[in-house]
Amino acid sequence: xxxxxxxxxxxxxxxxxxxxxxxxxxxxxxxxxxxxxxxxxxxxxxxxxxxxxxxxxxxxxxxxxxxxxxxxxxxxxxxxxxxxxxxxxxxxxxxxxxxxxxxxxxxxxxxxxx
Amino acid sequence: xxxxxxxxxxxxxxxxxxxxxxxxxxxxxxxxxxxxxxxxxxxxxxxxxxxxxxxxxxxxxxxxxxxxxxxxxxxxxxxxxxxxxxxxxxxxxxxxxxxxxxxxxxxxxxxxxxxx
Numbered sequence: 001x002x003x004x005x006x007x008x009x010x011x012x013x014x015x016x017x018x019x020x021x022x023x024x025x026x027x028x029x030x031x032x033x034x035x036x037x038x039x040x041x042x043x044x045x046x047x048x049x050x051x052x053x054x055x056x057x058x059x060x061x062x063x064x065x066x067x068x069x070x071x072x073x074x075x076x077x078x079x080x081x082x083x084x085x086x087x088x089x090x091x092x093x094x095x096x097x098x099x100x101x102x103x104x105x106x107x108x109x110x111x112x113x114x
Numbered sequence: 115x116x117x118x119x120x121x122x123x124x125x126x127x128x129x130x131x132x133x134x135x136x137x138x139x140x141x142x143x144x145x146x147x148x149x150x151x152x153x154x155x156x157x158x159x160x161x162x163x164x165x166x167x168x169x170x171x172x173x174x175x176x177x178x179x180x181x182x183x184x185x186x187x188x189x190x191x192x193x194x195x196x197x198x199x200x201x202x203x204x205x206x207x208x209x210x211x212x213x214x215x216x217x218x219x220x221x222x223x224x225x226x227x228x229x230x
């Protein structure tokens with residue numbers, strides 16, 4: 001079984017400050033990991049994915065995430081927050097290998113304060 | 115442009131009625147999925163299909179039904195047996211797993227269902 005825990009249902013940062021959204025996973029086999037972003041009343045858009053290549057993954061809109069096996073973490077960061085980053089962010093895990101199901105975390109809503 | 119369309123965007127249902135949510139994709143993806151999203155609960159898988167005329171239950175299939183008669187289409191019916199159907203419903207699609215690469219899921223814009 002696999003699971004995802006996102007620490008903090010709400011995170012607030014000032015514009016220009018570092019964004020750090022936390023994701024820890026549980027998986028009995030090497031995982032594939034994803035971060036998605038959702039703007040109000042819209043679908044999910046893929047930010048980045050880890051699929052066992054480089055442990056530091058760069059995504060769209062200046063976001064990146066680092067896979068740390070020893071910590072079972074895949075935290076999302078952005079050096080400088082922009083007002084347009086205000087949205088809800090979801091971490092997801094799958095074991096791949098014939099499993100097409102993604103297990104999502106409960107989401108973290110990011111607010112950016114001007 | 116390739117993508118996933120869902121209709122309608124907003125849907126209102128009276129108690130005891132069945133309603134069908136539409137999902138169409140032109141990405142030529144084999145796999146399609148339906149998720150339910152409630153505030154603070156993330157996304158929960160209702161049904162998924164990897165091939166035409168075949169589908170599997172997800173974590174919360176009770177009170178829902180699906181069909182997959184065409185590769186492009188995966189409609190979801192919310193039946194009167196679903197006790198609390200008010201939610202945001204998301205459809206997604208992906209290619210099938212191949213080799214060492216997992217192919218991410220692409221999402222539609224969603225349908226917000228409200229039971230009156």
